[in-house]
Amino acid sequence: MGRAGVIGLGQIGAGVAICLARTNQLAAVYDIRADAADTLEGVPPVVASPAELAAQADVVIIAVVNAKQTIDVLSGPDGVLSRARPGMVVVLVATVSIEDLNAVRALTDAAGVELVDCGVTGGPKSREHGLVCLVGGTDETIANVRPVLDGFAKLVAHMGGPGAGMAAKIARNVIVFGCLRAGYEASVLCRNAGVDVRQLAQVIDASSDSVGGPLMLAVRDDPSSSEQEAAVREYTRGLMVKDLDAAIDLARSYGIALPLVELTRRTDQAVVGLENVMGEKA
Numbered sequence: 001m002g003r004a005g006v007i008g009l010g011q012i013g014a015g016v017a018i019c020l021a022r023t024n025q026l027a028a029v030y031d032i033r034a035d036a037a038d039t040l041e042g043v044p045p046v047v048a049s050p051a052e053l054a055a056q057a058d059v060v061i062i063a064v065v066n067a068k069q070t071i072d073v074l075s076g077p078d079g080v081l082s083r084a085r086p087g088m089v090v091v092l093v094a095t096v097s098i099e100d101l102n103a104v105r106a107l108t109d110a111a112g113v114e115l116v117d118c119g120v121t122g123g124p125k126s127r128e129h130g131l132v133c134l135v136g137g138t139d140e141t142i143a144n145v146r147p148v149l150d151g152f153a154k155l156v157a158h159m160g161g162p163g164a165g166m167a168a169k170i171a172r173n174v175i176v177f178g179c180l181r182a183g184y185e186a187s188v189l190c191r192n193a194g195v196d197v198r199q200l201a202q203v204i205d206a207s208s209d210s211v212g213g214p215l216m217l218a219v220r221d222d223p224s225s226s227e228q229e230a231a232v233r234e235y236t237r238g239l240m241v242k243d244l245d246a247a248i249d250l251a252r253s254y255g256i257a258l259p260l261v262e263l264t265r266r267t268d269q270a271v272v273g274l275e276n277v278m279g280e281k282a
Contacts (some may be wrong), residue, residue: 003027004148005057007050007073007080009036009043012093013063015126017043019152027056030073050074054083059148061091067100074107084111089145091116092166093133095173101166114141117162118149119169129154134172136165175214178260185258189247192254217273233272241268 006017009031020026021042029037029046030053037043047053050073054060060080062070070092074080080090090108092101092115101117108115119134120126133153135142142158149156159168190197223230244265251258269275 002058003056004059004061004151005029005053006061006063007031007053008063008065008069008094009033009040009046010063010065012120012123012126012131013061014040014043015123015128015131016061016063016093016152018127019129020148023151025148025151028053049078050080051078051082054080054088058087059089059091059145061093061148063093065094067094067096067104070094070096070100070104071107074104081107081111081113084113086112089114089116089141091118091145091149093118093120095119095169096166098163098166098170101163105162114138114144115162116141116145117164117166119165119172120153121169121172122154126152133157134159134165134168136160136163136167138162179214181260185260188256188258189250189254192256193250220273223273230274233274237268237272237274240272241265244268 004020004025005028006013006020006026007030009017009029013029013031014036017026017029017037018040021040021044026043029040029043030050031037031046034046037046047056050060062073062080064070064073072079074090076082090113092104096104105115114137116135116137118136121132121134122130125131129152131153132155133149134157135149136159138161139158146156157168159165186200187197189195190200217233217236220232221229223233244261247258247261248265251261264271
């Protein structure tokens with residue numbers, strides 16, 4: 001696959017453009033701000049329209065904010081798809097809903113252009129080749145654009161077929177923002193108990209390797225097919241119930257509520273994978 005163009009020069013798009021310029025893979029950039037590329041090392045000036053960019057690029061990377069902006073840069077006489085041609089690939093790095101992704105895909109399909117959904121993380125490190133890409137698409141399409149993706153990402157994870165990259169990014173964000181809620185509830189307990197939250201943050205950082213991440217049980221063997229695995233999860237559940245009950249009791253002593261803690265306690269069997277209450281696929 002040949003050279004790439006980047007639409008949207010915010011934090012992520014600017015980093016992508018700089019990295020691709022370093023590897024001589026960058027053909028053009030576009031942003032609604034005419035001076036957006038002026039301070040980006042090695043990046044050419046902004047072209048006049050998405051169509052002009054598409055005329056120069058085999059891979060069009062769209063790094064805008066939302067689905068509306070994505071559709072705007074694809075559509076119309078000045079849009080990317082006005083220059084659609086066989087072999088062109090659009091890589092969408094904006095996080096959008098699956099419904100919106102399908103609307104974007106309808107446009108690219110009608111134009112005969114392949115679409116790769118590419119959730120990204122690591123935005124602050126984007127200029128240092130620090131992005132992680134969660135991509136969805138056919139094996140052939142991903143293989144074709146892989147050199148471009150490798151040009152700006154430190155890791156490219158092919159999550160599955162079309163839509164899988166965006167679904168994986170959405171799931172990843174559930175973890176991130178769920179953890180923010182957990183951190184908020186923990187900080188409420190700390191403040192009421194006179195605990196220094198910054199000290200607790202240092203303790204958590206220092207012990208994170210031994211504690212395991214939020215998916216530590218989800219990636220283990222199915223407990224329904226292994227008595228040993230079921231026993232491990234039951235042991236974990238026992239510890240969780242004991243500790244969450246202590247948290248709930250402490251919160252009550254201060255007259256405060258911890259909704260996430262209480263929900264986790266109520267659904268303890270499901271949280272450790274011993275009960276299916278959410279209708280998930282096996």
